[in-house]
Amino acid sequence: ETGVTQSPTHLIKTRGQQVTLRCSSQSGHNTVSWYQQALGQGPQFIFQYYREEENGRGNFPPRFSGLQFPNYSSELNVNALELDDSALYLCASSFWDRGAGELFFGEGSRLTVL
Amino acid sequence: DAKTTQPPSMDCAEGRAANLPCNHSTISGNEYVYWYRQIHSQGPQYIIHGLKNNETNEMASLIITEDRKSSTLILPHATLRDTAVYYCIVRALSGNTPLVFGKGTRLSVIA
Numbered sequence: 001e002t003g004v005t006q007s008p009t010h011l012i013k014t015r016g017q018q019v020t021l022r023c024s025s026q027s028g029h030n031t032v033s034w035y036q037q038a039l040g041q042g043p044q045f046i047f048q049y050y051r052e053e054e055n056g057r058g059n060f061p062p063r064f065s066g067l068q069f070p071n072y073s074s075e076l077n078v079n080a081l082e083l084d085d086s087a088l089y090l091c092a093s094s095f096w097d098r099g100a101g102e103l104f105f106g107e108g109s110r111l112t113v114l
Numbered sequence: 115d116a117k118t119t120q121p122p123s124m125d126c127a128e129g130r131a132a133n134l135p136c137n138h139s140t141i142s143g144n145e146y147v148y149w150y151r152q153i154h155s156q157g158p159q160y161i162i163h164g165l166k167n168n169e170t171n172e173m174a175s176l177i178i179t180e181d182r183k184s185s186t187l188i189l190p191h192a193t194l195r196d197t198a199v200y201y202c203i204v205r206a207l208s209g210n211t212p213l214v215f216g217k218g219t220r221l222s223v224i225a
Contacts, residue, residue: 004157031210033212035213035215040217041217042116042199042201042215042216042217042218043158043213043215044215045212045213045214048210048212050210055210056210056211056212058212090157090158092157092158094210096210102148102160102163103158103160103213104160105157105158105159106157107155107156107157108156108157
């Protein structure tokens with residue numbers, strides 16, 4: 001158990017809708033990153049937040065956006081859902097000042113877009 | 115794109131050592147080698163990381179060749195619970211660079 005919790009664990013949306021996924025970081029961690037994992041693939045980096053600001057982004061369109069709150073919890077928002085957005089969305093927390101330290105992942109939120 | 119190459123799958127008998135290879139021939143001097151694993155339907159789990167010296171912890175050992183172009187993750191006594199996808203990742207030392215996952219190696223531990 002990593003202490004990173006995500007909600008909801010599963011959800012179903014239809015194309016064009018919007019979704020918000022939530023993540024609670026491990027205690028003491030000030031950095032959160034989000035990854036998308038399609039079926040049969042490795043996780044792909046979406047973006048990272050530190051001190052409530054986006055600090056690094058992967059190859060994802062602007063309809064993927066996020067927030068980090070003062071308590072270091074985080075949200076991932078996806079607008080105008082497309083079928084290809086169906087995936088497992090993983091949140092990972094870490095401590096910025098440890099540089100290349102380990103990331104602790106949650107169990108993920110599985111999104112199905114119909 | 116991932117900077118590592120791993121075999122897509124491997125089998126290992128329960129109780130035996132599992133040796134998972136990884137090639138990272140373009141690794142830079144400031145990049146670490148990380149290993150994570152993902153058990154079915156769970157988030158990735160950190161195993162170990164190293165720069166150039168061999169490393170050991172309670173889960174595994176990491177052997178990095180002298181030229182740093184390849185490495186081997188060793189699970190000394192594999193159990194059925196070690197069945198998972200194992201990812202080898204190179205990651206820069208500085209900053210909080212993201213993890214770049216490839217497809218990993220699917221390890222099946224067989225009774």
